[in-house]
Each structure stands twice: as C-alpha cells, then as structure tokens.
Amino acid sequence: MDNLGIVFLSEVVGTAILVLLGCGVVANVALAKNKGFGGGFLMVTIGWGLAVYCGVIAAYNSGAHLNPAVTLGxxxxxxxEFGSGVPVNIISILTYIAGEMLGAVLGAVVVWLAYKQHFDQEPDPAxxxxxxxxxxxxxxCGWNLVTEIIGTFVLVLIVIGFSRQGDTPGLAALGALPVALLVIVIGTSLGGPTGYAINPARDLGPRIAHFFLPIKGKxxxxxxxxxVPVLGPIIGGVLAGWASIVLLPILAA
Known part of the structure; x- marks a missing residue:
C-alpha cells in the first residue's frame, strides 16, 4: 500500500474510533435506560477528550488529523508535508478529508448498532x-458560527504550534494525552453555546448517518x-493557520 493509501486508512480508522467513542458517550448520557443516563455535560466533555486520545493513537501513521479543519489549517x-512525509497537494488534502468523512460516518453507524435498543425506546427525537x-x-446561527470559529481557532493554533516542535504535522505531533486535554479544556470553556463541533467531519458525518439510518422515530x-458546524471550524482552522505564520514565531522567541 502506498503512502496515500496508508494515510486514507489511518484517517478512516482513527476518525471512526473518535466518533464511536465520542458519540457513544453522548448516547450513554442522553438516551433513556442507559447506566450513564443524566451524566451531564462534564461527562460528555471528558469522554470526547479521551475519544480524541484513542483516535490519535489509532491514526498515528498519518499524523492523526481526524479533522478537516486541522488539515486545512x-x-x-x-x-x-503532512504526516509520514506526504507532500501537501490537492490529492493528499482530499485523501485526508475523504478518510475523515468516511471514518466519521462509519463510527456513527457503529454507535447506532451499540445503542439500537436504547434508540428504539427513546421518546425524544432531539x-x-x-x-x-x-x-x-x-x-x-451567526453567533453560533462565531463560537465554532473561536473554538476551532484555539484547537488548530495549538496543534500547529506543537507540530512545529516535532516531526509529524497533525494531532499526533502533540502526543495523544496533550491533545485529549486540549479538547477537554475547549469543551469545558467554550463548548456550552454550541456543543463544540470544532470538526466538520465529526458533525457532518454522523448527521449523514442519522439521515440514512432506520432509527425509530428519529x-x-x-x-x-x-x-454552522462545518463552515465555522473550516474558517477557524484556516484563520489559525494564517495566524500561526505571524504569531507562533513570536510565541517561540
């Protein structure tokens, strides 16, 4: 398998694990009769952070972008170059994003399978x-967009800052635990207004799965x-990329 094939598979697997565990903790908290029912926003935030930790470990070979906003940032x-020495060009960019999107859809489908009975018994479509x-x-939507831009800006700027101190651009450059803590702090500080997608694939992929899955009373x-959770993170990621050209050399001085 060539480098782009490895990148694609790595991003699919890593993003699928991210979404499986991240959306899984939401299911545990939100759907009736689960043992974690009513666990609250802090449980969700911690769960999402540790989901990112696991996704980064699984996708280390590609630099573990797991997020089109990170790729574009x-x-x-x-x-x-991206992770594993893959040069930045339109083909590699599309490979990363395609892997992230497919992984997000697959992870969401597996969440539905894991919680099928609970989806069936949950009365509230929301x-x-x-x-x-x-x-x-x-x-x-305007202010929700601003929130997503800010949260993603923070995520991507820190990711880029760490990647410049290592050899692998992407989330994996931070190491799995630091990036998990980064996601947790974004969630606990900036996640309240919108639920902090900060990742177009994380929101759009599962939303597509929700659309086509035969979920009872969905x-x-x-x-x-x-x-909003697609455009906001893209804008925030690109702005962070541009800002890093000026800000990060100053911060490193």
Whole structure:
C-alpha cells in the first residue's frame, strides 16, 4: 500500500474510533435506560477528550488529523508535508478529508448498532439527533458560527504550534494525552453555546448517518443548522493557520 493509501486508512480508522467513542458517550448520557443516563455535560466533555486520545493513537501513521479543519489549517500555515512525509497537494488534502468523512460516518453507524435498543425506546427525537450531531443552546446561527470559529481557532493554533516542535504535522505531533486535554479544556470553556463541533467531519458525518439510518422515530436531521458546524471550524482552522505564520514565531522567541 502506498503512502496515500496508508494515510486514507489511518484517517478512516482513527476518525471512526473518535466518533464511536465520542458519540457513544453522548448516547450513554442522553438516551433513556442507559447506566450513564443524566451524566451531564462534564461527562460528555471528558469522554470526547479521551475519544480524541484513542483516535490519535489509532491514526498515528498519518499524523492523526481526524479533522478537516486541522488539515486545512496546516495547509494555510504553509506546511509542505503532512504526516509520514506526504507532500501537501490537492490529492493528499482530499485523501485526508475523504478518510475523515468516511471514518466519521462509519463510527456513527457503529454507535447506532451499540445503542439500537436504547434508540428504539427513546421518546425524544432531539435526544436521538443529539447523539450524532451538535446543536446550539441558544439558536442564533451567526453567533453560533462565531463560537465554532473561536473554538476551532484555539484547537488548530495549538496543534500547529506543537507540530512545529516535532516531526509529524497533525494531532499526533502533540502526543495523544496533550491533545485529549486540549479538547477537554475547549469543551469545558467554550463548548456550552454550541456543543463544540470544532470538526466538520465529526458533525457532518454522523448527521449523514442519522439521515440514512432506520432509527425509530428519529425526526429531522436539522439540515438548516448543519452548515454552522462545518463552515465555522473550516474558517477557524484556516484563520489559525494564517495566524500561526505571524504569531507562533513570536510565541517561540
């Protein structure tokens, strides 16, 4: 298998594990009759952070982007290579993003399989959708977009900062535990308004799975909001990439 094949498979597996464990903790908290039911936002935040930890470990060969915002942020920062020595070009960019998207869909499907009986017995369609995708506490798409931009900016700027101190651009450059802590602190500090997607694949992939899966009484997939957790992280990631060109040399001095 060539380098791009390894990258694709690595991103699929890593992102699938990320979404399986991340959306899985939401299912445990939100769906009726689970042992974790009512565990609260802090349990979800910690679960998502540790889900990222596991995804990074699984996708270490590709640099573990696991997130199109990270991929595009690295491009905007002027990186010449991604993980494993893969050069930055349109083919490699699309390979990373395709792997991230496919992995996110697959991970969401497995969450549904794991919690099938609980989805069947959950009366609230909003709780079912909430397992798969994010939604705002106060619906105001403009301000929700700002929140996602800020959260993703922080994520990608720190990722780029660490990648410049190592050999592998991407989340894996931080080491698995630091990036897990980074995601937890973003969730606990900035996650309240929107549920902090900070990753287009993490939201769009499971939302697509919610749309096509035969989930009993699932209701709408809320496509009218779906652009916010896609566009916001992309803008935040690219802005962080551009900002890193100026800010990170200053911070390192």
């Amino acid at each position: 690295l491009v905007a920062s002027g990186a010449e 709780n079912k959708l909430g397992v798969f995708s994010t939604g705002p506490a106060i619906r105001s 209701g709408s997939s809320d496509w009218s909001y779906s652009w």
